[in-house]
Amino acid sequence: MxxxxxxxxxxxxxxxxxxxxxxxxxxxxxAQVGIFKASENPEVKTILNPSxxxxxxxxxxxxxxxxxxxxxxxxxxxxxTEFANKNNIKDFELSxxxxxxxxxxxxxxxxxxxxxxxxxxxxxxxxxxSLFSSPNGDGxxxxxxxxxxxxxxxxxxxxxPETVVSDSTTEFDAILSKMLRKNGIxxxxxxxxxxxxxxxxxxxxxxxxxxxxxxxxxxGVPPTDFELSLQTDNGKVIxxxxxxxxxxLHRYFTMNVDDYVDLVNAPQPGKKYxxxxxxxxxxxxxxxxxxxxxxxxMERLQDLAIKQLKSNAPIWFGNDVTEDSDRPKGYLMGNxxxxxxxxxxxxxxxxxxxxxxxxxxxxxxxxxxxVNLVNGQPNxxxxxxxxxxxxxxxxxxxxxxxxxxxxxYDVVINKKFLTKEEIAEYEQTxxxxxxxxxxx
Numbered sequence: 001m002x003x004x005x006x007x008x009x010x011x012x013x014x015x016x017x018x019x020x021x022x023x024x025x026x027x028x029x030x031a032q033v034g035i036f037k038a039s040e041n042p043e044v045k046t047i048l049n050p051s052x053x054x055x056x057x058x059x060x061x062x063x064x065x066x067x068x069x070x071x072x073x074x075x076x077x078x079x080x081t082e083f084a085n086k087n088n089i090k091d092f093e094l095s096x097x098x099x100x101x102x103x104x105x106x107x108x109x110x111x112x113x114x115x116x117x118x119x120x121x122x123x124x125x126x127x128x129x130s131l132f133s134s135p136n137g138d139g140x141x142x143x144x145x146x147x148x149x150x151x152x153x154x155x156x157x158x159x160x161p162e163t164v165v166s167d168s169t170t171e172f173d174a175i176l177s178k179m180l181r182k183n184g185i186x187x188x189x190x191x192x193x194x195x196x197x198x199x200x201x202x203x204x205x206x207x208x209x210x211x212x213x214x215x216x217x218x219x220g221v222p223p224t225d226f227e228l229s230l231q232t233d234n235g236k237v238i239x240x241x242x243x244x245x246x247x248x249l250h251r252y253f254t255m256n257v258d259d260y261v262d263l264v265n266a267p268q269p270g271k272k273y274x275x276x277x278x279x280x281x282x283x284x285x286x287x288x289x290x291x292x293x294x295x296x297x298m299e300r301l302q303d304l305a306i307k308q309l310k311s312n313a314p315i316w317f318g319n320d321v322t323e324d325s326d327r328p329k330g331y332l333m334g335n336x337x338x339x340x341x342x343x344x345x346x347x348x349x350x351x352x353x354x355x356x357x358x359x360x361x362x363x364x365x366x367x368x369x370x371v372n373l374v375n376g377q378p379n380x381x382x383x384x385x386x387x388x389x390x391x392x393x394x395x396x397x398x399x400x401x402x403x404x405x406x407x408x409y410d411v412v413i414n415k416k417f418l419t420k421e422e423i424a425e426y427e428q429t430x431x432x433x434x435x436x437x438x439x440x
Contacts, residue, residue: 330392334402
């Protein structure tokens, strides 16, 4: 490397800046109000008018608080909306804590199995590094939630309410990750020392028991059965003296998570449309279904999303909420901040470039609950978030069409809306992407 910044170059930078008097005004403005405030599009309120001519009837938003369980909140939001509308309980809520308990336990066991399978690889192997860098977090994808729902059923929120730890998982994550890394080192050594399968299985069972204890202390004991007692908005009572979580799921919910597929828009040179993909190690359960994505053009995701909303069904969707968003106001708008013009730069990238070079990622999951159509085409979307009522319109966000096209990466759609060809494409053996792919 030969190019370095010296005093002469710095002097040239400052001289060039001083030649335009507006730079001093902009410098003062940015310093006093911040970059986003100084570059905010003044038409944002007009463009993101929160009115929609296609809406799903939903209730009060949930609040994941200081946790990364958006994917699970969004999945349970799709279930609870069906139950609430069917039984006339508008603000009904399912227990996220109940499934979170099993998610952390299942992820830990899955981690141990992955460590055993990779135990002979060097510690600096990229897959091994990926496993140890994130042994167990509270993030996830649609199929992770579907696996938990199918195996463990669901319960109303009052049956297993949130705890201080489930509301704020930072401490739990730190302790569990440290424990898993230590145990992972031990399992690698056991394999390298030629331990028998029986010895490995026994040790993993003991390690799983440690995780179970940590989960019980932090989240509570998940019920094997419970008393069902819910009052509807018109005064009726739904009650059963004793019911299991899986019985509750099968008796009171018609939505079958196996009927839904995850469709992604990843316009990258290394990915093909109409090709199904999965991600290595991106699972939360030994024996669970793998997360698969069918890559389709954005126009197709849009059309299918509109069809599902018109059928009065909400939509789980993965997105990058960190881009072009105003969290307090609940705005999701492409180019809501024109900082390129403010600074006289060009930072624009295509969607594929953002994914390839880590500017784009699936950072959040929310729920589509409405759309506004003009001559059959969408210009804005209604979004149910899981950050409580203090943001947006009592927790609901408004998204413009450009944000949808730029920062929505996947939508979960009922198979009945897909063509036979698309279903056949989804059911093919997936091409496996590495654990560090941006879609993970």
